[in-house]
Amino acid sequence: MPTNLPAEAKAKWIKVMEAKTPEEKVKALEEFLSAVPKHKGTERLREWATKRLAELREEIEERRRKKTGARSLFFIEKEGDVQVVVAGPPNTGKSLLVNKLTGARTIVADYPFSTTYPIPGMLKYNDVYFQLIDTPPITRGGYSRRVIGLLRNADGVLLVLDATRDYEAELRELVDLLRDEGILLVKPKGRVAMEVYRTGKAGIRVTLMGKIVDGTVEDIKKILEGYRIYNAHVKIYGEVSLDDVEQSIFESTVYKPVVLFINKIDVVEIDESKLRELVKIIPGSPIITGSAITGRGLDSIPPHLYNALEIIRVYTKAPNAPPSQKPLVLRKYATVRDVARSIHRDLLENFQYARVWGSSVNYPGERVGLDHVLSDGDIVEIHFKG
Ligand SMILES: Nc1nc2c(ncn2[C@@H]2O[C@H](COP(=O)(O)OP(=O)(O)O)[C@@H](O)[C@H]2O)c(=O)[nH]1
Numbered sequence: 001m002p003t004n005l006p007a008e009a010k011a012k013w014i015k016v017m018e019a020k021t022p023e024e025k026v027k028a029l030e031e032f033l034s035a036v037p038k039h040k041g042t043e044r045l046r047e048w049a050t051k052r053l054a055e056l057r058e059e060i061e062e063r064r065r066k067k068t069g070a071r072s073l074f075f076i077e078k079e080g081d082v083q084v085v086v087a088g089p090p091n092t093g094k095s096l097l098v099n100k101l102t103g104a105r106t107i108v109a110d111y112p113f114s115t116t117y118p119i120p121g122m123l124k125y126n127d128v129y130f131q132l133i134d135t136p137p138i139t140r141g142g143y144s145r146r147v148i149g150l151l152r153n154a155d156g157v158l159l160v161l162d163a164t165r166d167y168e169a170e171l172r173e174l175v176d177l178l179r180d181e182g183i184l185l186v187k188p189k190g191r192v193a194m195e196v197y198r199t200g201k202a203g204i205r206v207t208l209m210g211k212i213v214d215g216t217v218e219d220i221k222k223i224l225e226g227y228r229i230y231n232a233h234v235k236i237y238g239e240v241s242l243d244d245v246e247q248s249i250f251e252s253t254v255y256k257p258v259v260l261f262i263n264k265i266d267v268v269e270i271d272e273s274k275l276r277e278l279v280k281i282i283p284g285s286p287i288i289t290g291s292a293i294t295g296r297g298l299d300s301i302p303p304h305l306y307n308a309l310e311i312i313r314v315y316t317k318a319p320n321a322p323p324s325q326k327p328l329v330l331r332k333y334a335t336v337r338d339v340a341r342s343i344h345r346d347l348l349e350n351f352q353y354a355r356v357w358g359s360s361v362n363y364p365g366e367r368v369g370l371d372h373v374l375s376d377g378d379i380v381e382i383h384f385k386g
């Protein structure tokens with residue numbers, strides 16, 4: 001383990017997780033940070049904790065302003081099924097694009113920083129509602145911190161660049177800048193999702209959807225117990241190291257799927273070799289060229305967002321009734337448990353079995369348990385006791 005935290009620091013981390021208010025979190029985080037020894041191995045962790053402290057203090061300040069009646073323009077209520085932040089450098093056409101895709105009344109102007117606060121709009125595709133958020137530009141410097149905060153909470157990013165500029169350099173810069181802020185636009189080989197329960201006797205459950213490259217489930221338990229975490233559900237996707245597991249306790253980095261839109265191709269053409277360079281910077285992410293003015297390329301944005309965000313739609317039904325019209329929007333690898341929980345959190349312990357129709361089962365109406373992994377378009381009927 002590169003961080004090699006002393007037991008004292010690990011024990012303080014649980015206090016951070018248990019803190020309920022931002023004020024409590026600041027106090028706990030300060031105490032944690034003072035227990036972290038200063039050496040190369042803890043550098044990233046310390047940097048991250050320091051940034052997190054600044055964010056929390058800003059949040060507290062924001063709340064104070066709200067209490068005095070000043071509205072927080074930077075807070076966007078989540079609506080629809082998924083939230084996508086439309087981001088990029090100044091003047092690339094983000095506002096016009098959001099306006100064209102959603103009809104939101106954004107301000108389009110030929111000068112930079114014409115958008116000073118985020119504006120949401122709604123886009124519907126495949127029965128899924130995408131909330132697109134137009135944002136001020138991301139640049140190095142304090143001004144962008146709140147856009148980055150929006151990004152951290154979003155489900156995905158629609159990055160908009162300008163074909164008439166050096167978009168390759170701008171993309172590189174953005175990817176680097178966001179990585180420094182703990183937001184990865186390049187999909188890591190593996191991913192750890194950890195849900196820590198404050199109370200209960202659930203113990204530590206590990207679901208392997210991939211593999212641990214340098215250890216076992218027992219090692220994961222040992223790591224968590226070192227932090228005095230005794231009740232948690234850890235999901236492993238793809239290839240993951242024990243180090244990744246430990247990092248995930250701190251939630252220090254997040255991966256956000258990205259769709260890149262290169263705008264303004266009504267003005268200049270883009271050659272293939274240029275595109276290949278972009279693929280190297282964000283491998284696996286869709287790249288679309290088009291024009292917000294002429295409308296070229298706009299149609300392919302929704303399907304690419306849908307795929308990049310790995311959305312699956314699940315239709316629930318009651319016994320002897322037709323399936324719901326509106327799907328439940330979940331992510332790839334979602335299980336029957338996620339569906340049961342979304343129907344009624346408290347009913348989870350009364351779960352008996354589910355019947356599933358669709359491509360995740362061997363035959364229509366197959367009986368499955370809570371851990372069954374669902375596919376796009378599945379119909380799920382859940383049977384509860386009593
Ligand atoms: N030629 C051309 N200009 C565009 C296009 N999209 C946006 N613009 C112009 O680029 C400028 C910036 O647009 P805006 O939407 O305000 O960009 P933002 O700062 O990224 O939100 C405006 O003058 C737009 O008219 C496009 O597809 N082609």
Ligand SMILES: [Mg+2]
Pocket residue numbers: 094095096107108114115134135136
């Ligand atoms: Mg704008």
